[in-house]
Amino acid sequence: MTQTEWDRDAVTEVIEQKKSMPGALLPILHGIQDRNGFIPEDAVPQIAKALNLSRAEVHGVISFYHYFRTTPPGKRTIHLCRAESCQAMNSQALEAHIQARLGIGYHETTADGTFSLEPVYCLGNCACSPSMMIDHEVHGRITPQSFDAIINELKEMAA
Amino acid sequence: MITVYVPRDSSALGLGAERVANAIQVEAAKRGAAINLVRNGSRGLYWLEPMVEVATASGRVAYGPVQPGDVPGLFDTGLLEGKAHPLCMGPTEEIPYLKNQERLTFARVGITDPVSLDDYLAHDGYRGLRNALAKEPAAIVEEVTASGLRGRGGAAFPTGIKWKTVLNTPAEQKYIVCNADEGDSGTFSDRMIMEGDPFVLIEGMTIAGLAVGAAQGYIYLRVEYPHADVALNQAIEAALAAGYLGDNILGSGKRFHLEVRLGAGAYVCGEETALMESIEGKRGMVRFKPPLPAIEGLFGQPTVVNNVISLASVPIILDKGGKYYADYGMGRSRGTLPLQLAGNVKRPGLIEKAFGMTLRELLYDYGGGSASGRPIRAVQVGGPLGSFMPESQFDTPLDYEAFSAIWAVLGHGGVVVFDDTVDMAKMARYAMEFCAAESCGKCTPCRIGSTRGMEVMDRIIENQDRTKNLALLRDLGDTMLAGSLCALGGMTPYPVLSALNHFPEDFGEKNVAQVA
Numbered sequence: 001m002t003q004t005e006w007d008r009d010a011v012t013e014v015i016e017q018k019k020s021m022p023g024a025l026l027p028i029l030h031g032i033q034d035r036n037g038f039i040p041e042d043a044v045p046q047i048a049k050a051l052n053l054s055r056a057e058v059h060g061v062i063s064f065y066h067y068f069r070t071t072p073p074g075k076r077t078i079h080l081c082r083a084e085s086c087q088a089m090n091s092q093a094l095e096a097h098i099q100a101r102l103g104i105g106y107h108e109t110t111a112d113g114t115f116s117l118e119p120v121y122c123l124g125n126c127a128c129s130p131s132m133m134i135d136h137e138v139h140g141r142i143t144p145q146s147f148d149a150i151i152n153e154l155k156e157m158a159a
Numbered sequence: 160m161i162t163v164y165v166p167r168d169s170s171a172l173g174l175g176a177e178r179v180a181n182a183i184q185v186e187a188a189k190r191g192a193a194i195n196l197v198r199n200g201s202r203g204l205y206w207l208e209p210m211v212e213v214a215t216a217s218g219r220v221a222y223g224p225v226q227p228g229d230v231p232g233l234f235d236t237g238l239l240e241g242k243a244h245p246l247c248m249g250p251t252e253e254i255p256y257l258k259n260q261e262r263l264t265f266a267r268v269g270i271t272d273p274v275s276l277d278d279y280l281a282h283d284g285y286r287g288l289r290n291a292l293a294k295e296p297a298a299i300v301e302e303v304t305a306s307g308l309r310g311r312g313g314a315a316f317p318t319g320i321k322w323k324t325v326l327n328t329p330a331e332q333k334y335i336v337c338n339a340d341e342g343d344s345g346t347f348s349d350r351m352i353m354e355g356d357p358f359v360l361i362e363g364m365t366i367a368g369l370a371v372g373a374a375q376g377y378i379y380l381r382v383e384y385p386h387a388d389v390a391l392n393q394a395i396e397a398a399l400a401a402g403y404l405g406d407n408i409l410g411s412g413k414r415f416h417l418e419v420r421l422g423a424g425a426y427v428c429g430e431e432t433a434l435m436e437s438i439e440g441k442r443g444m445v446r447f448k449p450p451l452p453a454i455e456g457l458f459g460q461p462t463v464v465n466n467v468i469s470l471a472s473v474p475i476i477l478d479k480g481g482k483y484y485a486d487y488g489m490g491r492s493r494g495t496l497p498l499q500l501a502g503n504v505k506r507p508g509l510i511e512k513a514f515g516m517t518l519r520e521l522l523y524d525y526g527g528g529s530a531s532g533r534p535i536r537a538v539q540v541g542g543p544l545g546s547f548m549p550e551s552q553f554d555t556p557l558d559y560e561a562f563s564a565i566w567a568v569l570g571h572g573g574v575v576v577f578d579d580t581v582d583m584a585k586m587a588r589y590a591m592e593f594c595a596a597e598s599c600g601k602c603t604p605c606r607i608g609s610t611r612g613m614e615v616m617d618r619i620i621e622n623q624d625r626t627k628n629l630a631l632l633r634d635l636g637d638t639m640l641a642g643s644l645c646a647l648g649g650m651t652p653y654p655v656l657s658a659l660n661h662f663p664e665d666f667g668e669k670n671v672a673q674v675a
C-alpha cells in the first residue's frame with residue numbers, strides 16, 4: 001500500500017460510527033489505524049470537519065501519541081521492548097541482533113515491506129523478559145535463535 | 160469429565176500456551192479422553208508458565224513449564240490423574256511461592272475462568288456490590304476509609320478521602336475513571352487482573368459509582384494490552400446482560416455504565432490529568448492542580464481517578480469489611496500489595512503479600528536470587544521513576560514510609576532485578592532518555608533538562624570533564640526535582656541520582672558521594 005492508497009469508505013464509516021461519542025477523537029484515530037494500518041494525512045480534513053476541530057488540532061493529537069502513524073507499516077509490526085526489566089535480561093544484545101537481521105533501525109520498514117520495527121517501553125510481560133510484540137501478540141523470553149525461528153515462520157506464512 | 164486449565168494470560172500465550180492448549184485437545188481426542196479445557200488467568204508463577212493444571216479429587220495439580228512437545232509424554236505418565244512427571248509441581252496450592260502469599264485482591268486470579276460470570280459468582284463475586292447496595296453512599300466511603308486503602312497507582316493517596324471529596328461535590332454528572340495505563344516498566348499486576356479476573360475491577364468501579372453518585376465509568380487502557388481489552392469487553396457485556404451493570408443494577412434503580420477507552424502509547428497519559436485530557440480527545444498534556452480532578456475532572460465534572468489495583472481491592476473490602484483489610488499490613492501501609500518481581504531473577508512473578516516483608520525476602524525467598532546465577536547488584540523498585548537500591552538497603556520493609564525515608568518509592572509495586580553485569584551509568588542515562596522521549600513538554604526542566612541530562616551522561620560515560628559534568632548532573636537533578644509539574648520530570652532524578660549515590664564507581668568516582 002502506498003501513501004495515497006487508502007480506503008476512503010472505511011474512514012468515513014469509522015467517523016460516522018464514532019463521532020458522537022464524548023471525546024471521539026482517539027476512538028476515531030484508533031478505528032482508522034485498525035482498518036487501514038495508518039492514518040492518512042489527507043483523511044485529517046475529514047476528521048477535523050466531523051468533530052468541529054481545526055486540522056492543526058487533529059495533527060497535534062496524532063503527532064503526540066507514539067502509537068499513531070501516518071505512513072503505511074510493513075505487513076507485520078514488531079514492537080521491541082526497550083525498558084528496564086528487558087534490559088536486565090540482555091535486550092540490548094537482542095536489539096542489535098534484530099536490527100542486523102532485519103537490516104533496519106527503529107521506525108523503519110524492511111525493503112520488501114514485510115516487517116516494521118518500533119520501540120516500546122514495557123509490554124507488561126516483564127516476568128518473561130526480554131519481550132516483543134508482533135502485531136497484537138506478545139512473545140517472551142526471546143533469544144536471537146527464537147527470534148529467527150519466529151521470523152522464518154512468519155515469512156513462510158506470508159510466502 | 161476432567162477439567163484441565165491452560166492460561167489465556169498474555170504472558171503465558173507469549174510462551175506458547177495456545178499451542179499447548181491445542182496439543183492437549185488433540186492428545187485427549189486421540190486417546191478418547193473427555194476433558195473440559197478451561198482457559199484461566201495466570202497464577203503468577205511465571206517461571207512455570209505455560210503452567211497446566213489438572214483438577215483431581217484432592218485438588219488441582221500443576222505442571223510447568225509445559226511445551227507442546229511435552230504433552231504426549233505427560234499423557235503417558237497420567238497427566239489427567241495428576242500423576243508424577245518431571246514437570247509436575249505437585250498440588251498447586253502447596254507450591255510455597257503461592258502458599259505463602261496473602262491473596263486478597265488476587266483471590267480468584269488463575270483459579271476461575273476470567274470471563275465466566277457464573278464462575279465469578281461461585282467464587283464470592285459480587286458479594287461486595289450486594290453489601291454496597293444496602294448502604295448509604297457515605298457508609299460505603301466510610302468502609303473504604305476504614306480499610307486504610309491507599310492508591311496503588313504510585314502516589315499512595317488515601318482512596319476513601321478522594322471518594323469523599325467527589326461524594327461531597329454536587330453535580331449532575333460524575334465519573335469513575337480507572338487508570339489502566341500501567342506504563343511503569345517492571346509492572347504487570349493491572350494486566351493480570353484485567354485478563355485474569357476482569358469482573359473484580361468492574362465490581363469495584365460499580366461500587367465506586369454507587370459511593371460517589373457517578374453513573375458513568377471509563378477504563379483508560381493502554382493499547383499494548385489487547386488481551387485485556389478483549390477480556391474486559393466480554394466481562395462488561397456479561398455483567399450488563401445479567402443486570403450487574405446498566406440502568407437498574409440488580410433491581411435497585413441505580414445506574415452504572417462502563418466503557419473501555421484505549422490509550423496510544425504515551426507514558427505521560429498515566430498521569431491522571433493527562434489521562435483525562437486524552438479521554439477528552441486531546442494531547443496528553445498535564446493540567447495544573449488545583450482544581451483537583453475530584454472537583455473538576457473529566458469533562459469538567461467531579462471525577463474519581465483510581466488505579467486498577469485500588470479499584471479491584473474494593474470488592475473484598477465491601478464484602479469482608481474495612482477492618483478485615485486493614486488488619487493486614489504495617490504502619491500506615493494497610494492491606495496487601497501485589498508485588499511484581501521481574502528482570503534478572505530466577506523465579507519472576509506476582510506476589511501479593513501484606514505490607515512489611517523485606518525486599519531481601521522477596522528477592523531471595525520468593526525470587527530465588529538472580530536468573531544468571533550471578534550476585535544481585537541493584538534493584539529498581541517502583542517503575543522507571545523509582546530509585547535504584549543497593550544490597551545494603553535490601554532489609555528495608557516493603558512499606559510506603561520506610562521507602563520514602565531512604566529516598567526510594569514503592570510506587571505500583573514493580574521490582575526489577577539486575578545482576579553485577581549492570582552498568583549503572585548507562586541506567587542513569589536511560590532514565591534521562593526515557594524522560595526526554597515521554598515528556599509532555601509543558602515544563603522546561605523536564606523537557607530541556609532531560610535532553611541536557613542525556614548529553615551530560617554521555618560525557619560522563621566518555622570520561623570528559625568528569626568532575627564538572629557530575630556537578631552539572633546534580634544541578635540538573637535539583638532543577639528537575641523542584642521545577643516540574645508532575646512526577647515524570649519531578650522524579651526522573653530518583654533513578655539518576657540514586658544510581659550515582661549508591662554506585663559512584665560506575666560514574667568513575669572512588670568515594671561514596673553525598674546522599675541526596
Ligand SMILES: Cc1cc2nc3c(=O)[nH]c(=O)nc-3n(C[C@H](O)[C@H](O)[C@H](O)COP(=O)(O)O)c2cc1C
Nearest residue numbers: 310311312338340341342429430431465466469646
Ligand atoms: C508520569 C506519570 C505516569 C503515571 N502512570 C500511572 C499509571 O500508568 N497507572 C496509574 O494507576 N497511575 C499512574 N500515575 C499516577 C496517577 O497520576 C494517579 O496518581 C493515580 O492514577 C491515582 O490512582 P490511585 O490513587 O488509585 O493510585 C502516573 C503519574 C505520573 C506522574
Ligand code: SF4
Nearest residue numbers: 599601602605645648
Ligand atoms: S514534568 Fe514533564 S511530563 Fe510532567 S508536566 Fe512537566 S513537562 Fe509534562
Ligand code: FES
Nearest residue numbers: 081083086123126
Ligand atoms: S520491561 Fe520489557 S516487558 Fe516490561
